[in-house]
Amino acid sequence: MDYEEPQFFRVMQYAATADRDVIDMVSGNPDWEPPEALRDALREYAGLDPAAFQYPASDGLPELREAIADRRGVDPDQVVVTVGTGEANYLAMARAFERDAGDEAILLDPVYPYYPGKVELLGGTQRLVPTARDGGIDLAAIREAMSDRTALVMVNTPNNPTGAVYDPDAVAEVVRLAERHDALVVVDEVYDRFDHSGRFESALAIDSPNRIVTGGFSKSLAITGFRVGYAITPPEHADSLRARHMLVNVTGPAPSQYAVHHALQATEHEYFAASRELLSDRIDAFTDALEAAGAEYTTPDGGFYVLARFDDFPGTMANVERLIDEAGVAGMPGETFGTAREEWIRFALVTPRAREAAERLAAYFE
Ligand SMILES: Cc1ncc(COP(=O)(O)O)c(C=O)c1O
Numbered sequence: 444m445d446y447e448e449p450q451f452f453r454v455m456q457y458a459a460t461a462d463r464d465v466i467d468m469v470s471g472n473p474d475w476e477p478p479e480a481l482r483d484a485l486r487e488y489a490g491l492d493p494a495a496f497q498y499p500a501s502d503g504l505p506e507l508r509e510a511i512a513d514r515r516g517v518d519p520d521q522v523v524v525t526v527g528t529g530e531a532n533y534l535a536m537a538r539a540f541e542r543d544a545g546d547e548a549i550l551l552d553p554v555y556p557y558y559p560g561k562v563e564l565l566g567g568t569q570r571l572v573p574t575a576r577d578g579g580i581d582l583a584a585i586r587e588a589m590s591d592r593t594a595l596v597m598v599n600t601p602n603n604p605t606g607a608v609y610d611p612d613a614v615a616e617v618v619r620l621a622e623r624h625d626a627l628v629v630v631d632e633v634y635d636r637f638d639h640s641g642r643f644e645s646a647l648a649i650d651s652p653n654r655i656v657t658g659g660f661s662k663s664l665a666i667t668g669f670r671v672g673y674a675i676t677p678p679e680h681a682d683s684l685r686a687r688h689m690l691v692n693v694t695g696p697a698p699s700q701y702a703v704h705h706a707l708q709a710t711e712h713e714y715f716a717a718s719r720e721l722l723s724d725r726i727d728a729f730t731d732a733l734e735a736a737g738a739e740y741t742t743p744d745g746g747f748y749v750l751a752r753f754d755d756f757p758g759t760m761a762n763v764e765r766l767i768d769e770a771g772v773a774g775m776p777g778e779t780f781g782t783a784r785e786e787w788i789r790f791a792l793v794t795p796r797a798r799e800a801a802e803r804l805a806a807y808f809e
Contacts, residue, residue: 447556447559447560447563448560449556449557449560449779450556450760450775450776450779451469451470451556451775453760454469454760454763454764454767454773454775454776455467455469455470455773457764457767457773458767458773461767461768461771462768463768463771464771465767465771465772465773466771466772466773466794466796466799466800466803467773467794468772468773468774468790468791468792468793468794468797468800469773469774469775469791470791470793471603471661471662471667471747471748471791471793472667472793473662473665473667473718473793474665474793474794474795475665475718475721476665477664477665477666477706478664478706478709478710478714479709480705480706480708480709480710481664481666481702481703481705481706483705484701484702484704484705484706485698485702487705488698488701488702495697495701496697497697498693498694498697499694499695499697499700500694501685501688501689501692501693501694502522502523502524502685502688502689502694503522503523503524503673503694503695503700504524504697504700504701504704505519506704507524507671507700507701507703507704507707508522508524508673510704510707510708511524511673511675511707514707515645515647515656515658515675516647517647517675520678520681521675521676521677521678521681522673522674522675523673523674523676523681523684523685523688524671524672524673524695524700525657525659525671525672525673525674525688525695526670526671526672526692526695526696527659527661527670527671527672528631528633528657528658528659528661528672528673529557529672530672530688530691530692531657531658531659531672531673531674532557532558532561532597532629532631532657533561533565534674534683534684534687534688535627535629535655535657535674535676535680535684536548536558536561536562536565536567536595536597536629537565537683537687538627538655538676538680538683538684538687539594539595539626539627539629540565540566540567540594540595541683542594542625542627544594544625544626545590545591545592545593545594545624545625545626546566546567546568546592546594547567547568547569547570547590547592547593547594547595548562548567548568548569548570548593548594548595548596548597549570549572549585549588549589549593549595549596549597549626550562550569550570550571550572550597550781551571551572551573551574551580551585551597551598551599552571552572552573552574552780552781552782552783553574553604553605553777553780553781553783553784554571554597554780554781555599555603555604555631555780556779556780558597558599559571559781562595567594567595568592570588570593571781571782571783572584572585572588573782573783574605574607574783577607578602578605578606578607578741579607579609579610579613580598580609580610580613580614580617582613582616582617585617585620586620589620589621589623589624589626590624591624591625593621593624593626594626594627595626595627595628595629596617596620596621596626596627596628596629597629597631598614598617598628598629598630598631598646599630599631599632599633599634600614600630600631600632600634600643600646600745601634601635601637601638601643601743601744601745601746602634602745602746603634603746603748604748604750604775604777604780604784604789605741605743605748605750605784606741606742606743606744606745606746606748606749606750607743607744607745608638608640608642608643608744608745610642611642611644611646611648614628614630614646614649615646615649618646618649618651618653618654619651621651621653621654622651622653625653626653627653627654627655627680628646628651628653628654628655629654629655629656629657630645630646630654630655630656630657631657631658632645632646632656632657632658633657633658633659633661633662633672634662634745634746634747635658635663636662636663636715636718636719637662637663637718637719637722637745637746637747638719638744638745639719639722639723639726639743639744639745640744640745642744643745647675651677652677652679652680653677654677655674655675655676655677655680656674656675657672657673657674657675658672658673658675659671659672659673660672660703660706662747663715663718664703664706664710665718666699666703669696669699669702669703670695670696670699671695671696671699671700671703722747722792725747725792725795725797725798726742726743726747726749726792728797728798728801729749729790729792729797729798729800729801730742730749730801731801732798732801732802732804732805733749733751733801733804733805735805736801736804736805736808736809737808738751738752738753738804738805738808739751739752740752747791747792747793748789748790748791748792749789749790749792750777750784750787750788750789750790751774751787751788751790751804752786752787752788753788753804753808754808756808757777757778757785757786758776758777758778758784758785758786758787758788758789759776759778759785760776760778760779762776762788763775763776763788766788766804766807769807770803770804770806770807771803772790772800772803772804772807774788774789774790774791775788775789775790775791776788776789777789
């Protein structure tokens, strides 16, 4: 079977083997330090008794589940610790399809490319519904697209790639619509700690058996390699998520969960505020330089991606490869995020060289 494979690794590989210095703005790998407590916990873990190196509980170390439940204001029974937010999304999506409640997934366009890939993997059919011009939820379009075939609506806020922070009332309305059509809404909140607008509200505030919230620590603790995420699910879906997680993984990695738990215990708001501030400064520097270059661009309300559009230079894979070779800047082609931003290129601001990258782009498009 031919799966729709996300192209991130292809572009990263191309940039890494280029014959010149390239500023990598492809991946979503934070370049800043994790909390010190995380490093301390890893060192401590190495000295533990061998018993600590064996299978942890399948749905996560109990103390980590409790810490997540505590922070998110839910019961620990609703928390399943997963191998990254990516797995949490997969489990929740699989649950949506296994209920004999339709075969269609509504995905908001532009779309994080792993969603269509997963829908396909799960045997579902994707239906792309454009977001509003500013990246916000277009309720009328979603209402029109929903039918009794709809099993799932995927929502991601703060959004990758648009940087939109969705209006909480609009998300609540999507959940109400889903209830009417017996669909599940999966709200991916992996960027919840990067709200620059002050308007982000978790979908956990929406009380419904039809909404599952996913999240993780890859971005907020700057540890994409640790693979710790979670799903927060209403009780009626919890067994399904747990069973699939156990059958696929047995359990998640204990050292990572141990370190994340210790980091959460010790990490104050200042850590997250400092990451947000660092990103805010980069966003300003990058967009100022794009402005000076006369490019069109988005200013993210959340997350750390900027979309930019240059005259007569659509966001194709070929153009992105040209930018790597000729400007020394690597981004992601807009065409890999569905159809709505094919003219655009996405830049991840997880590099201290963001301003330099924008200056290179400005010089290239002069
Ligand atoms: C919207 C979205 N969801 C999920 C993920 C994957 O997160 P994790 O590393 O926790 O699996 C990413 C990573 O870039 C993302 O952008």
